[in-house]
Amino acid sequence: MATGSSGTAGADSPASARPVPPSRGRGGCGCGGRARDAFDLAVSFGAFGHFLPHERPTLFAQVHAALRPGGLFAFPITAPPRVGSLQYWTLWGFDTAMRVRNALWHPRFVMYYRRFGLAEVRRDLVGAGFTVTTVALDDLLGRLPDGSPRCRLVLARRRD
Secondary structure, three states: OOOOOOOOOOOOOHHHOOOOOOOOOOOOOOOOOOOOOOEEEEEOOOOHHHOOHHHHHHHHHHHHHHEEEEEEEEEEEEOOOOOOOHHHHHHHHHHHHHHHHHHHOOOOOOOOOOOOOHHHHHHHHHHOOEEEEEEEOHHHHOEOOOOOEOEEEEEEEEOO
């Protein structure tokens, strides 16, 4: 999550490149607080399972700080599986196995699939200073039997 384009003219030239070193610890966007107002766009694909719910506000605040005013943070989010379905039990089993693994072995490895719900994520994004909208990705994954989208694109725009 620590790379991107500054969006300025000549941004691809070596003289104007603004590299952002990755952070050395967990719980951040990889910019270590050094990239302020640096990016127009931040994206994430599949990284959120590595953050515990209580780490989201800090993560989103760091992304917010790294974006320029009006910058966009975009990522997909899937609908939760139907309770009792094979996918539900598969994810539940994986999360449970990870909890057992982390209770027995160190260092801990954070990877949980069921801890990233749209309502909670929206609340944390708004709390970090984003305006949040979503776009249904019907063309890619279709809709669930109840008519809701299987996947949405979350578009969180930095206010200021």
